[in-house]
Amino acid sequence: MSSAFVDSREERILDLYWREIRDNRPLTRQEEHELFTRLREGDESALQPLVEANLRFVLRVANEYVHAEGPSILELVAEGNMGLMKAVENFDQNKGFKFITYAVWWIRQSIHRCLAQDRRMIRTPTNRLEDFRALEKGVDQLSQKAGRSVSFDEAAERAGMGSARSRGALSAAHRDLSLDAPLSPDGGTLLDTLITDPPDEQPESGFDEMQRDDAIYRSLEKLDRRESMILRSYYGLNAEEPKTLEEIGHEMGVTRERIRQLRNRALSRLQRDHGKSLLEWSAN
Template identity: 40%
Template sequence: DDDPGAGGASTDELLSLSGVPADPWAVDDAGPADADPEAVDADALDLAEARTSAGLDDPVRAYLNEIGKVRLLTAAEEVELAMQIEAGSQQARRHLIEANLRLVVSVARRYTSSGLPLLDLVQEGNIGLMRAVEKFDYRRGFKFSTYATWWIRQAISRAVADKARTIRLPVHVGERHGQLLRITRTLSQELGREPSEEEVATAAGLKVEQVRTLRTAAREPVSLDLPIGDDDGGRLGDLIEDAAPGPEQTVSATVVRTEIESILTALSPRERRVIQLRFGLVDDHQRTLEEVGRRLGVTRERARQIETTALRRLRRPSLAAILRDLAA
């Protein structure tokens, strides 16, 4: 049972390639209730186009050539293997997996615009294929490829949602946004123009606000290091105003603060504390008289009296204005 089938990778090798356990999530064991209208018939798959496509890396081309050597199964053979798997045959399980690896490639190629490399998509789809082998019930009468396509698509969709984006989207949000994209493309072809949000919402059975929310959530962040203009070295971040205080403002505030602290030494500890709390000299948080009173264990009126006395003792009419400017 440990020998790999002709021309295919063993289950363990597929798992090691993906780095993900065979059951990485909890899903409904029932699988699809009926045939998926978008399912791919394994008997009709042809890897010739994929093998000759330009831009494929050598490892991908080698993988496609390797899995293309495995003969496709007839419906009767699928049922026979499923019966053997039910009886505990690991060899039959491996055979069914390897005979359907090209089905995974066919599904994975639909997601090549997601940002993940094709081989990564295939590896994730292989995990879905293994799950399909575990859950397939030949008694229900439909072909294994129809059933497996549902699991393969689910595995790849989850991987795209988890790994392809800078900010991870929940799987259901990613899938719903994918539906919006397909509906938008279809409407664009039918109308000969870009459809409005209202038209997309109607076709999707959603509210306009839901369409806007999905589009906003799926929007990728833009790097501040994005080059702009010609070859002048400019970056997008250079155009964004920096709200942080400049060096001159920082130095000026420090000088004023130092001067005020020096002036406050003429006050009693309680008076100094009231002024510091009122004008945010300690933590940049200005407090009300009621808050100051609670801090000192006195009434609001008593806190006001202490503040008034402190300002009078300082005999600096402009001190209050200076304090307010600093706090602002």
């Protein structure tokens, strides 16, 4: 597995890495459930097979974001693997959906943050950035405890953070990252991390069955059939593993570049027509 922007040394390392992971097979849902149950009960030996079964997927996703002037494929894989570990840490095997459908949000988010930092796109005052991180952590913890999606306002109230302060943190954190600003070489945007179902409750049972995602559901329904199908496939919203641009293009009989253009056009339409509802949803 290689990329046009990988130098000879990196390619050798990447080839060695690929040889190590290429025979790793995906786990069945039952195998995942058993391993996560063991892990949650303190059996650390269950961690390795859970991670190894998904390393090929991380590599495939990371390869989408390789660019001559950006982080190397090895850096992106490392970031993606960190996202994978975060997903393992937070996943609830009793929610009834497959792990990879949950994990893709963490993997892409971790890679997007790496790209954003590399391009110096985020210029947030330190105190506000710390507040924002505290809010993110609070949302994760409260959502897990409550078994539902928790808003930033709820997390701020629990942390004793006033409304003005919490809104300042949210505003500062997103100030330099507009919804349609590219975060990746192939046009991925900040909306990539907003449109995907927040990881606390991402069921594999089908996008149209997720009641709490009504805002995004209504938005996708207003796209044309092809655009909607591309976004659903790309973000894994059809009870399947998320697919790469190349895979979607192969299925639809068009080039990867054409799928990228259609995906970005669909994201732009969502941002233009439904940006407010998407942003409100992403904070809840």
